[in-house]
Amino acid sequence: MFGHLKSSARYALERDFSLRRHEVWTDDIFLVSFPKSGNTWTRFLLGNLMNPDKPVGFADIERVVPDIAVCPRADFRRIRRPRLIKSHDGFDPRYRRVIYIIRDPRDVAVSLYYYAKKVKNIDDSFSLDAFIKRLFVPGRSYSGTWGENAGSWLVNVTNITEFCLPHNGVNPHSAGFAGAKMVAPGASGHGRKFLLVRYEDLLEDAQAGLRRIAEFLGLEASPERIDQAVARSSADSMRKLESAQNLQWATTRETRKDIPFVRQAKSGQWRTALSANSVAEIESAWGHLMRLTGYELASIT
Amino acid sequence: MLIRLAFLANYSLERDIAGRTLHKHPDDIFVVAYPGSGGQWLRRLVANLLDPSNSVTEANVMSRLPDLYHLSRRGFAKMNRPRIIFSHECFDGEYCKVIYLVRDPRDVAVALCEQRRQGGSVENALSLEQFVPLFLTKTGEYQGGWSEEFSGSIKANQGFAYRSRLKDEFLGTPASWGENAMSWIGARGRDPNAMLTLRYEDLVSDPQAELGRVAEFLNLAGLNLDGSPERIRLALEAAKSQATPQEPGKWRKVLPETAVQAIESVWGPVMTAMGYALQADTVEQCR
Numbered sequence: 225m226f227g228h229l230k231s232s233a234r235y236a237l238e239r240d241f242s243l244r245r246h247e248v249w250t251d252d253i254f255l256v257s258f259p260k261s262g263n264t265w266t267r268f269l270l271g272n273l274m275n276p277d278k279p280v281g282f283a284d285i286e287r288v289v290p291d292i293a294v295c296p297r298a299d300f301r302r303i304r305r306p307r308l309i310k311s312h313d314g315f316d317p318r319y320r321r322v323i324y325i326i327r328d329p330r331d332v333a334v335s336l337y338y339y340a341k342k343v344k345n346i347d348d349s350f351s352l353d354a355f356i357k358r359l360f361v362p363g364r365s366y367s368g369t370w371g372e373n374a375g376s377w378l379v380n381v382t383n384i385t386e387f388c389l390p391h392n393g394v395n396p397h398s399a400g401f402a403g404a405k406m407v408a409p410g411a412s413g414h415g416r417k418f419l420l421v422r423y424e425d426l427l428e429d430a431q432a433g434l435r436r437i438a439e440f441l442g443l444e445a446s447p448e449r450i451d452q453a454v455a456r457s458s459a460d461s462m463r464k465l466e467s468a469q470n471l472q473w474a475t476t477r478e479t480r481k482d483i484p485f486v487r488q489a490k491s492g493q494w495r496t497a498l499s500a501n502s503v504a505e506i507e508s509a510w511g512h513l514m515r516l517t518g519y520e521l522a523s524i525t
Numbered sequence: 526m527l528i529r530l531a532f533l534a535n536y537s538l539e540r541d542i543a544g545r546t547l548h549k550h551p552d553d554i555f556v557v558a559y560p561g562s563g564g565q566w567l568r569r570l571v572a573n574l575l576d577p578s579n580s581v582t583e584a585n586v587m588s589r590l591p592d593l594y595h596l597s598r599r600g601f602a603k604m605n606r607p608r609i610i611f612s613h614e615c616f617d618g619e620y621c622k623v624i625y626l627v628r629d630p631r632d633v634a635v636a637l638c639e640q641r642r643q644g645g646s647v648e649n650a651l652s653l654e655q656f657v658p659l660f661l662t663k664t665g666e667y668q669g670g671w672s673e674e675f676s677g678s679i680k681a682n683q684g685f686a687y688r689s690r691l692k693d694e695f696l697g698t699p700a701s702w703g704e705n706a707m708s709w710i711g712a713r714g715r716d717p718n719a720m721l722t723l724r725y726e727d728l729v730s731d732p733q734a735e736l737g738r739v740a741e742f743l744n745l746a747g748l749n750l751d752g753s754p755e756r757i758r759l760a761l762e763a764a765k766s767q768a769t770p771q772e773p774g775k776w777r778k779v780l781p782e783t784a785v786q787a788i789e790s791v792w793g794p795v796m797t798a799m800g801y802a803l804q805a806d807t808v809e810q811c812r
Contacts, residue, residue, distance in 0.1 A: 232537035314618045315708040317700030364551075368618020372712035376616040379711025381703070381794040387714040388798050411711075413704060413791075414663065512715065 239296045246292055248318040251306040253441060255289065257325035258373040259312055260335035262423035265489070266325055267310055268457035269434050274308075276449055279456045281465045282473035294474050314368045315376035320416055323437060324377050327423035328519045329370045329506050330494035333360050335487060342483040356502040361509050371510040378409040378420070378516065386512045409516050422517065424491045430454045459489035539599035547593060549619040552607040554746050556590070558626035559705045560613055561637030563725040566768045567626050568592075568611045570728075570736055573760035574743075574750065575609070580763035607747050613699040616708035621719065622746040624739060625709050628725035629801045630702045630788050631776035634661050657784040661702060662791045703792040706799070718745070724799065726773040732761050 255270070257263040264285075271280035271288040280288050286295060290303060292311045313319075337355045340346045345365075346355065363369060368376070379387050410418035419440045426433035431450050438445040455461070463486045470476040476485050494503065504523040507514065511521055535541050556571055558564025572581035572590040581589055587596060591604070592611040601608070612620075628636075638656045641647040647656065699705055713720035721742040728735045733754065740752030750756075776785065789796065789803050796803060 228537070232533070235536055236533050314712065315616045315704075317615055317704050317708075364618055364621055368616075368712065371716075372616070372618055375711040375714075376618075376708045377711075379707045381707075381792065384707060384710065384795050384798045387711050389715050389717065411704070411707070413707075414701060 237298065239298065246297065246300060248316075249305060249307070250320050252319070253306055253308045253321045253323070254319045255308065255310045255323050255325070256313065256319070256377065257327070258332060258370050260332050260339055261325050261327035262426060263310060263312075263325055264485075265457060265459075265462070266323070266421070266426070266437075268462060269430070269453055270308060270437065272453035272456045273434060273438060273443065273445060273449060276452060279461075282469040282476070286474065291475075312367065312373070314373050315411060322377070322411070322416065323419045323421060323440065324374075324410065325421045325423055325426075326374055326378075326517050328491065328494065329374075329510055329514065330498055330503060330519075331491055332370055333502070333506060334493050334497045336360060338483055338487060339485075342479045342485065344480065352497065353499055353502050356498070356505055361505055369509075371513055374510075374513050374517075377411055377418075378513065380409065380411055380413060383409055383516060386516055420517075427489070427491055430457075459486060462486045462489075539602065540597045542594065543596060543598045543601050544593055545614065545617075547598065547601055547610075549621075550606060550608070551621050552747055553620070554607060554609045554622040554624070554743065554748070555620045556609065556611045556624045556626070557614065557620070557709065558611075559628070559633065559699055559702050561633045561640055562626055562628035563636075563728070563770055564611065564613070564626055566764070566770050567624075567723070567728065569764050569767050570732070570760060571609065571624075571739060571743075573763040574736065574740060574757065575748075577756055577759040577763060581767065583767075609743075613705075615700050615705050616712045618712070622742075623709070623713065623720045624723065624742060625713075625720055626723050626725060626728070627706055627799055629773065629776070629799075630661070630792060630796065631780055631785055631801075632725075632771070632773060633702055634784060634788060635775050635779055636771060637661065652781075653779065654781045654784050657780075657787050662787055663701065703795055706795055710795075710798070725770075729770050729773055733757055736760065 255263060255266055257266075267285055267289040268280055271285060275288060289308050289310050290300060292300075292309050292313070311319075333356050334352070337346075337352050337360075340355065340359070341348065341350075346359070359365070361369065364372075367373070375387060408420055410420050412418040417440070419437065421433060421437065431447075431454055434450050434453060435445065438450070463484065466476070466484060466486050470481065470485070479485075498506075500523070507521050507523045514521060556564065556568055558567065568590055569581050569586065572586055575589060590609050590611055591600065593614070601610075614620075634653065634657050637660070638647070638651075638653055641656075641660070642649050642651075647660070651659075700708075709720065710722075714722070721738060723735055723738070736757045737752065737754070740750050740757060744750055744752060785804050789805050793803050793805065
């Protein structure tokens with residue numbers, strides 16, 4: 225009963241979280257990804273690019289680039305438009321401007337494993353293999369699996385056959401479509417502006433990646449400002465900010481402090497961390513998506 | 526202000542319509558179809574399958590297999606689990622088990638236009654040729670708005686209704702035919718354990734076999750149904766009095782050439798992937 229009153233009061237004061245109840249405007253810009261795919265880093269990069277006067281930290285990131293699942297509705301609606309919003313949602317037709325960040329799911333698995341420990345979803349004795357087999361590949365605890373999240377956003381008319389199994393005797397691969405021109409993966413139908421960003425590309429050349437995002441958003445960005453934003457969002461500076469401000473950030477406040485939120489900020493960790501079985505497990509579930517986004521498969525399928 | 530308070534009171538009592546804010550359980554099963562795809566027919570077939578001795582009626586379909594848009598959060602909370610729920614939504618990762626019904630969009634155009642004319646949301650004078658670019662191949666232009674705006678009507682045992690302008694914002698958004706289908710196929714097309722894809726056309730031509738697949742899927746999803754051919758036949762028999770499916774291919778007779786082209790040029794590859802032959806291809810072959 226008390227919980228009930230509390231939730232009603234929260235709702236009346238609009239202190240409840242937006243989630244699927246949020247209202248969306250056509251000029252909203254969404255920074256979307258599956259968890260542990262470089263979304264926070266990209267938030268910092270963009271936050272610093274757009275606010276050159278003062279470096280962004282974990283204490284104010286929710287104000288600069290609010291998380292749709294963390295920001296109370298009342299605050300969410302007061303943000304100046306166009307709003308830049310972080311989200312882990314699967315496809316939502318109302319999002320008209322989307323930057324989708326994708327990361328090699330094998331690295332996502334490693335990162336998410338440590339994160340699950342950090343937020344106490346699993347304890348230290350839970351093995352990485354078990355995590356991948358039981359929670360990562362089939363699990364829908366982050367509103368869909370990695371493959372569902374990415375697939376729902378990356379499918380379009382030029383790549384739809386990649387996502388189909390032959391059914392009812394109909395083999396989708398047998399029928400061609402003459403008029404189709406290959407375009408980049410992404411739900412860009414009906415005039416939706418869609419930009420696919422690979423975390424690995426961003427790691428390799430953050431300046432070029434940020435410039436590309438700035439162009440997509442129509443932001444004026446001098447090379448100096450890009451350099452400054454990249455420097456202020458480096459893994460080192462984010463680690464320092466995390467240890468100073470982890471109690472001021474809702475995402476890390478009640479988590480284990482012995483496991484950092486900002487971890488290695490590298491790619492290819494799976495090569496040493498994952499067993500061959502786990503790699504095969506991931507690749508057999510989502511090989512079609514990995515091929516589509518340029519991640520080379522290691523197992524023979 | 527008054528209406529806001531009224532909504533708040535309803536919210537506290539969980540009398541607001543669930544819509545996209547429905548609290549989902551991992552054992553929920555969703556029957557999803559784009560509007561105009563024969564979803565209501567499938568919904569009644571499935572409802573009959575659940576209890577063939579007591580066939581579904583307009584009065585009890587809401588309690589047996591409710592849809593997201595006409596039942597309150599409280600109504601959903603009180604349902605026995607596992608629940609089976611009807612929805613028009615695009616991909617939602619919290620829908621763990623989904624039966625997705627797809628239909629040739631050229632027939633969807635015809636059916637949807639008829640539905641809208643009957644419902645009064647489009648004028649009778651609006652031709653199919655005008656309907657397709659206005660309502661089918663275009664996704665809604667969402668302007669945004671406050672979720673709390675709603676009309677004050679409460680239907681008995683159902684819930685608080687919203688103003689239609691904001692229904693999309695709050696209750697849900699089926700988007701366009703192509704976006705709806707692609708979002709589900711993109712997410713689950715290769716995962717037959719999580720999603721059973723049915724084609725309306727197959728359901729019409731061999732309902733016994735297709736409904737058998739439905740029963741099998743429901744059983745794998747945790748239901749304990751008798752999926753015998755006899756029971757399926759009974760369910761089909763019971764549904765006959767409630768809904769007669771439209772014969773596939775009506776578009777060939779009534780849909781103007783420009784409308785066919787408009788649909789095929791936007792979603793041709795999706796249609797091909799679903800096994801619908803394009804008129805553009807047929808014309809090509811004849812030459």
